[in-house]
Amino acid sequence: MSRDTEDGTVGKALAVLDQVAAFGHPVRFGEILSKSAYPKPTLYRFVQTLTNQGMLSYDPDRQTYAPGVRLVRLAHAAWAQSTLAPVARPYLDALSADVGETVHLAQLDNAQVLYLDKRNAVQPVQMYSQAGKVGPAYCTGVGKVMLAFTPEPQLDRIIAQQSFHAFTPETLTTPDALMEELDNIVARGYGFDREEHEPGIICIAVPILTEKGRPLGGLSVTSTTARQSLDKLEKLAPMLQQTARDIAYDAAHWHIKDED
Amino acid sequence: MSRDTEDGTVGKALAVLDQVAAFGHPVRFGEILSKSAYPKPTLYRFVQTLTNQGMLSYDPDRQTYAPGVRLVRLAHAAWAQSTLAPVARPYLDALSADVGETVHLAQLDNAQVLYLDKRNAVQPVQMYSQAGKVGPAYCTGVGKVMLAFTPEPQLDRIIAQQSFHAFTPETLTTPDALMEELDNIVARGYGFDREEHEPGIICIAVPILTEKGRPLGGLSVTSTTARQSLDKLEKLAPMLQQTARDIAYDAAHWHIKDED
DNA sequence: AAACTTAGTTTCACATGTTGGAACTAAAAT
DNA sequence: ATTTTAGTTCCAACATGTGAAACTAAGTTT
CATH class of the missing domain: 3.30.450.40 (GAF domain)
Structure with missing residues (x-):
């Protein structure tokens, strides 16, 4: 009934979201990259998408990503x-x-x-x-x-x-x-x-x-x-x-x- | 910087998630369908994917969907x-x-x-x-x-x-x-x-x-x-x-x- | 009980969106 | 000034998502 296998783009994107959340602190793109199996541009696009969607928040000053406030609402x-x-x-x-x-x-x-x-x-x-x-x-x-x-x-x-x-x-x-x-x-x-x-x-x-x-x-x-x-x-x-x-x-x- | 425009499949799926959350109570597939712009099979697949991912939870007894517990963790x-x-x-x-x-x-x-x-x-x-x-x-x-x-x-x-x-x-x-x-x-x-x-x-x-x-x-x-x-x-x-x-x-x- | 309606699920040809190597730019470090 | 590292854009090849149509299951009417 429930799959651990990632289905589709959505599953992959959410896996990235989990990754970021797992760090436990705001992280830079490179840090996510180092823990991710995806090639740079692919991961980059996921992070962008998630950020646009408010699922990740980006701190421009520190250049870090963290789970976004939209999650709190949901x-x-x-x-x-x-x-x-x-x-x-x-x-x-x-x-x-x-x-x-x-x-x-x-x-x-x-x-x-x-x-x-x-x-x-x-x-x-x-x-x-x-x-x-x-x-x-x-x-x-x-x-x-x-x-x-x-x-x-x-x-x-x-x-x-x-x-x-x-x-x-x-x-x-x-x-x-x-x-x-x-x-x-x-x-x-x-x-x-x-x-x-x-x-x-x-x-x-x-x-x-x-x-x-x-x-x-x-x-x-x-x-x-x-x-x-x-x-x-x-x-x-x-x-x-x-x-x-x-x-x-x-x-x-x-x-x-x-x-x- | 932040888009309201849906980007890609991920954006669409998350929009569906918002829809379900907006109901404020567990809903049947048909209810989501009636409020959604997507055709039946497309919406169906989104709901499936989100459910597999734990972003929606499905109650088999009542046949209803609600925002899933994975969100609480995130x-x-x-x-x-x-x-x-x-x-x-x-x-x-x-x-x-x-x-x-x-x-x-x-x-x-x-x-x-x-x-x-x-x-x-x-x-x-x-x-x-x-x-x-x-x-x-x-x-x-x-x-x-x-x-x-x-x-x-x-x-x-x-x-x-x-x-x-x-x-x-x-x-x-x-x-x-x-x-x-x-x-x-x-x-x-x-x-x-x-x-x-x-x-x-x-x-x-x-x-x-x-x-x-x-x-x-x-x-x-x-x-x-x-x-x-x-x-x-x-x-x-x-x-x-x-x-x-x-x-x-x-x-x-x-x-x-x-x-x- | 057969005919009809409604809700949910599967299929598949088509096209749109996703992929990632490579090439590029910006900013540190030497 | 030069090298290194981090972040970003491009685009051809291809995998994935799309949704009309067809199907099944369950419930309703005659």
């Missing part, structure tokens, strides 16, 4: 119309107030985890800095619960794209180890992050599933080993599962419009 | 790398704490005002619901101050694209009236929204200018006629101007990277 629409994000918002508020720990709402984007929303107990919400962030699927709580409920054909494709980089000593670094973990998650109905991505950071996560059992997204409560234990987090499982069911129900029956 | 990069938004954040926090009214950071996107960030005195920050929102340039405080400092050739193009719709009795509805207002703003160094966009809503706005006087963005403090008067808001002008200068300075000298 993303607002994407967020507001996404099945999950607007519906889940009040539930995140409630959860956050209840548990007093960091709460995440995420979704699979290709083979990565994409964070759609966040509540942090300590400081007030700072969404843009977090929503839109991506992380690995194979070593985060939300990532694994979503994978666990992803059917075979897709799952294989996604697993093939994981880096299996060992962020910590606890990281699962082989497809086999991950598959076993996914089986456990399905059996249990929820999953953990046991310091697999960052030392000292643990989490419990539940999937948000459609009626047909397809994973829409994931919900997690994150804490530190200093403050919580996995056992204590596990006590939240029933409540999280109920919240996930509520969100799934609302997502299936509502549809919110973009408003002030 | 927008995160755009926001984090934008010259203004990350730099301005702490200043907005401070301003908001100081004045206790709604504070906006905006930028020009094509001929529209695009809100990049917001602080609301009442409830904690809810950025995604606001950042990315667009508004008219000719009848908002931030819009007018940015236009006021936009040089002739561009300004004409932008003004030609304004609708001059009369949102309220106070709305400036002719290019001439707007030009006169812009002159006043340049002379004064700041501008107002005198209930021109929404009845009862007033604001004071200042431009954020580069060393060369090019407008990077705008900063505004919004209130209601019930709580504030224009005279009282005007007292904030010096402080806002100083903040704008500070932001401009930081924007020119810093460059922040994407971090946690």
Whole structure:
């Protein structure tokens, strides 16, 4: 259904856009060129086109390119119309107030985890800095619960794209180890992050599933080993599962419009 | 420099993306078709391509398309790398704490005002619901101050694209009236929204200018006629101007990277 | 249940837009 | 003044996008 293969000029242009975004800072044409497979004039035309379109912005003083503001406008629409994000918002508020720990709402984007929303107990919400962030699927709580409920054909494709980089000593670094973990998650109905991505950071996560059992997204409560234990987090499982069911129900029956 | 003319296949595809986003809710193929100038198969291919690329997401149950999550990821990069938004954040926090009214950071996107960030005195920050929102340039405080400092050739193009719709009795509805207002703003160094966009809503706005006087963005403090008067808001002008200068300075000298 | 309507998808000859080697210009570096 | 590097334009060869027409699937009417 979804191709990683670039289709057509549009796909190539968007791949260039991703490239630029991946740098994480404004870049000069030459820098993009050095990381790109395209010949100079071809890449140049892509960059021009994207710039004309407002998908890239060009700083004439520094002669650098960065992802353009048009994306911010489009993303607002994407967020507001996404099945999950607007519906889940009040539930995140409630959860956050209840548990007093960091709460995440995420979704699979290709083979990565994409964070759609966040509540942090300590400081007030700072969404843009977090929503839109991506992380690995194979070593985060939300990532694994979503994978666990992803059917075979897709799952294989996604697993093939994981880096299996060992962020910590606890990281699962082989497809086999991950598959076993996914089986456990399905059996249990929820999953953990046991310091697999960052030392000292643990989490419990539940999937948000459609009626047909397809994973829409994931919900997690994150804490530190200093403050919580996995056992204590596990006590939240029933409540999280109920919240996930509520969100799934609302997502299936509502549809919110973009408003002030 | 920037074209509204569609260049190539990429431009056309992105125009389709805008179309879909403009609906404000998930749409079926036929709905897009009815608003599009393209013949059925052509549009169909665009929609397919965009869907494959993750720029549109397709809901198989409802058979609807909506802007895709890939945009959220890209927008995160755009926001984090934008010259203004990350730099301005702490200043907005401070301003908001100081004045206790709604504070906006905006930028020009094509001929529209695009809100990049917001602080609301009442409830904690809810950025995604606001950042990315667009508004008219000719009848908002931030819009007018940015236009006021936009040089002739561009300004004409932008003004030609304004609708001059009369949102309220106070709305400036002719290019001439707007030009006169812009002159006043340049002379004064700041501008107002005198209930021109929404009845009862007033604001004071200042431009954020580069060393060369090019407008990077705008900063505004919004209130209601019930709580504030224009005279009282005007007292904030010096402080806002100083903040704008500070932001401009930081924007020119810093460059922040994407971090946690 | 057959006939009709509407929404979505596939096909294919044609032409338009994309490609990239080569050649050019602008600006630094030597 | 000369060389090097970065950015830009040209254009012939060719790959890709185009859209009328034809088709399938689903829903509606008689």
